[in-house]
Amino acid sequence: GLSMADVTATVSDCANHLAIDQFQVLGFSGGGPYALACAQTMPDRVTAAHIVSSLGPVDIPEIWSALRRQDHLLFTLAHRSPRLFSLLLRLSMWGVRQNPERFIAQL
Incomplete structure (x- = not known):
């Protein structure tokens, strides 16, 4: 039930708590859009987004x-x-x- 904003805020909070300034994210399957959202909303912190077997636009x-x-x-x-x-x-x-x-x- 979490939104993209909830997930990216949680990732940011976790990185802050762990004193990690920059990091990479990995999105597997349904996690791909969340990894991309992290990269989009935190471009100064996320150095790379790795997407594995992720969802795509199924309306095509x-x-x-x-x-x-x-x-x-x-x-x-x-x-x-x-x-x-x-x-x-x-x-x-x-x-x-x-x-x-x-x-x-x-x-």
């Missing part, structure tokens, strides 16, 4: 047609039923915490 037909069926279902669910999508995401993350080795092997 060529990108939408290139997505896997599973991704179509997830994006549709997120759009039509954010609460159900959130529950599914929490359950998935629970599974990752229960067996992180399996998650890493699947990556």
